[in-house]
Amino acid sequence: MTGLVLAQGAPITAPEVAYFAISPLLVVLGAACAGVLVEAFVPRHQRWAAQVGLTLLALVTAGVLLVAYARGGAPAATTLAGAISVDSPTLFLWGTLLGLTVAGVLLIADRSVEPGGAFVTDAAAGGSGRSGPVGTVQDRITAGRTGMQTEVLPLTLFALGGMMTFCAANDLLTMFVALEVLSLPLYLMCGLARRRRLLSQEAAVKYFLLGAFASAFFLYGVALLYGYAGSVRLADIAGASVASQRSDTLLFGGLALLVVGLLFKAAVGPFHTWTPDVYQGAPTPVTAFMSAATKVAAFGAILRVLTVAFGDSRWEWRGVLWAVAIASMVIGAVIGLTQTDVKRMVAYSSIAHAGFILIGAIAITEQGLSGTMFYLLSYGFTSLAVFGVISLVRDADGEATHLSQWAGLAKRSPLVAGVMTFLLLALAGIPLTSGFTGKFAVFSAALADGMAPLVVVALIASAVAAFFYLRVIVLMYFSEPAPDGPTVTVPGAFTTAAITLGVLITLLLGVAPTLALSWAAGGPFVS
Amino acid sequence: MSPTNYLLLSALLFTVGAVGVLVRRNAIVVFMCIELMLNAVNLTLVTFSRINGTLDGQVMAFFVMVVAAAEVVVGLAIIMSIFRTRRSSSVDDANLLKY
Numbered sequence: 363m364t365g366l367v368l369a370q371g372a373p374i375t376a377p378e379v380a381y382f383a384i385s386p387l388l389v390v391l392g393a394a395c396a397g398v399l400v401e402a403f404v405p406r407h408q409r410w411a412a413q414v415g416l417t418l419l420a421l422v423t424a425g426v427l428l429v430a431y432a433r434g435g436a437p438a439a440t441t442l443a444g445a446i447s448v449d450s451p452t453l454f455l456w457g458t459l460l461g462l463t464v465a466g467v468l469l470i471a472d473r474s475v476e477p478g479g480a481f482v483t484d485a486a487a488g489g490s491g492r493s494g495p496v497g498t499v500q501d502r503i504t505a506g507r508t509g510m511q512t513e514v515l516p517l518t519l520f521a522l523g524g525m526m527t528f529c530a531a532n533d534l535l536t537m538f539v540a541l542e543v544l545s546l547p548l549y550l551m552c553g554l555a556r557r558r559r560l561l562s563q564e565a566a567v568k569y570f571l572l573g574a575f576a577s578a579f580f581l582y583g584v585a586l587l588y589g590y591a592g593s594v595r596l597a598d599i600a601g602a603s604v605a606s607q608r609s610d611t612l613l614f615g616g617l618a619l620l621v622v623g624l625l626f627k628a629a630v631g632p633f634h635t636w637t638p639d640v641y642q643g644a645p646t647p648v649t650a651f652m653s654a655a656t657k658v659a660a661f662g663a664i665l666r667v668l669t670v671a672f673g674d675s676r677w678e679w680r681g682v683l684w685a686v687a688i689a690s691m692v693i694g695a696v697i698g699l700t701q702t703d704v705k706r707m708v709a710y711s712s713i714a715h716a717g718f719i720l721i722g723a724i725a726i727t728e729q730g731l732s733g734t735m736f737y738l739l740s741y742g743f744t745s746l747a748v749f750g751v752i753s754l755v756r757d758a759d760g761e762a763t764h765l766s767q768w769a770g771l772a773k774r775s776p777l778v779a780g781v782m783t784f785l786l787l788a789l790a791g792i793p794l795t796s797g798f799t800g801k802f803a804v805f806s807a808a809l810a811d812g813m814a815p816l817v818v819v820a821l822i823a824s825a826v827a828a829f830f831y832l833r834v835i836v837l838m839y840f841s842e843p844a845p846d847g848p849t850v851t852v853p854g855a856f857t858t859a860a861i862t863l864g865v866l867i868t869l870l871l872g873v874a875p876t877l878a879l880s881w882a883a884g885g886p887f888v889s
Numbered sequence: 890m891s892p893t894n895y896l897l898l899s900a901l902l903f904t905v906g907a908v909g910v911l912v913r914r915n916a917i918v919v920f921m922c923i924e925l926m927l928n929a930v931n932l933t934l935v936t937f938s939r940i941n942g943t944l945d946g947q948v949m950a951f952f953v954m955v956v957a958a959a960e961v962v963v964g965l966a967i968i969m970s971i972f973r974t975r976r977s978s979s980v981d982d983a984n985l986l987k988y
Contacts, residue, residue: 542956546963563971564983570967575910578926585930589937639986
């Protein structure tokens with residue numbers, strides 16, 4: 363409607379901007395732009411310190427502003443002409459994303475595990491000679507002189523900015539732009555690995571082509587919903603779905619295509635094919651950040667779209683998402699059993715977890731909303747710490763990710779094996795870990811909403827998935843280590859801090875989850 | 890002419906693009922097919938804008954164009970880098986990651 367008014371020459375009023383409410387977002391995106399300038403103008407030997415300082419400072423500032431706003435008790439509201447909604451779920455998800463990114467940046471910026479950092483810009487091996495194959499004398503000289511390639515840090519901040527916008531977007535156009543802002547840096551980050559560059563580039567190409575394919579579906583869904591409702595605001599679509607005379611084909615066709623795009627990003631069920639390849643091929647610190655944060659952002663958007671725009675028509679579409687959730691859990695649990703690579707195994711575990719989270723997301727109740735968000739918080743930190751530990755087990759060729767290389771790890775390093783065991787038990791959902799609390803919250807919400815058969819399937823799937831977590835634990839403790847097996851690198855301060863953060867939160871949310879649960883249950887979506 | 894015809898045309902173009910992504914081997918051609926899908930969506934948006942009598946759809950088409958341009962930059966950079974190491978842009982050759 364605004365368009366027609368505009369055409370008639372009425373004065374344009376600038377939209378109100380609640381700067382304090384969106385200040386965390388502005389700080390993150392502003393620091394990302396500043397990071398690009400640092401990359402361009404700061405001398406090479408100072409860049410690492412400047413970039414890491416800038417990134418961590420921005421994340422802490424954004425966190426402080428977020429806490430100040432949340433404690434200020436301002437009412438949930440939309441801003442920027444209704445494009446961004448700053449409500450209780452948004453604040454919770456922003457906090458989760460900021461925390462995960464702090465840990466992710468610590469892993470990414472670490473230079474002790476892989477001397478010279480895990481990243482390279484000129485990925486063509488032996489290309490322009492800026493850094494040759496890893497391990498050569500020339501490469502060591504280059505790495506020693508340049509410190510570390512730091513382009514990855516501003517890219518991380520851009521991705522974080524996109525994720526924060528994605529789960530706060532109150533109209534589908536904003537959501538699409540945010541989807542691209544979060545995806546494009548991630549595609550690049552996947553291809554930056556210093557070691558095993560062919561695998562890394564292959565992961566980037568696969569992720570990029572499939573991701574662009576999925577976002578085209580998302581966009582066509584947006585177009586159909588625009589045709590149906592005459593607007594892309596989520597609230598307007600909800601209003602139109604009860605009052606419009608237009609064909610329901612547009613509504614449900616649009617919903618289906620939209621959800622395909624969202625489920626792809628969240629690595630759910632039949633739309634998961636990129637997940638194992640990308641998780642395996644990408645540099646492990648990037649995998650850690652991506653697996654945790656993308657899931658939070660994508661499920662935040664799924665929750666908002668399903669609750670706000672399609673809550674009233676839920677009886678029409680819920681059956682399909684039941685099938686998707688079951689497919690995701692079964693695929694993740696069963697194919698995970700056959701994996702021989704640790705990173706791929708965790709990737710399939712994440713697909714199974716995506717199915718569990720989807721169960722909470724399709725229970726359109728307050729309990730479902732808070733349970734799902736709590737699960738996202740707990741799963742994010744556990745999965746990030748798992749990838750942090752995986753990056754420590756190395757041999758001469760870099761990371762030793764084949765399962766057979768993990769045999770007898772407990773005899774070489776009891777501490778790392780112990781931490782890994784605790785994290786795997788959390789993924790399996792054993793009591794006193796956050797995994798149990800999260801599963802309990804989600805499954806009880808689903809039961810209360812009459813989805814008992816789905817919960818039964820989920821329990822069977824978690825039992826099957828527990829087998830492959832336990833297999834790793836048995837391998838670490840009850841096998842003899844190979845004489846030429848991998849060694850466990852002693853991590854530097856950054857990686858230690860990131861893994862410790864992940865383990866502490868996994869433990870805390872398992873032992874004393876009340877506070878986080880009450881934050882998650884702060885209030886409904888506002889549109 | 891009825892605007893519905895344009896909707897059918899854009900659905901057809903979108904399908905051509907989607908099938909192209911699935912059957913073509915060259916990463917560049919696959920990428921072009923994705924661009925075709927995005928442009929088909931632009932046609933849908935403009936047509937609905939006409940049907941609904943609002944300008945929002947036309948404005949959205951501009952957003953889509955900008956996003957598509959940004960995607961081209963990133964996509965070609967990634968395809969270039971894999972071409973330089975492999976001397977091939979076939980998506981079938983990139984098959985190290987499996988099982």
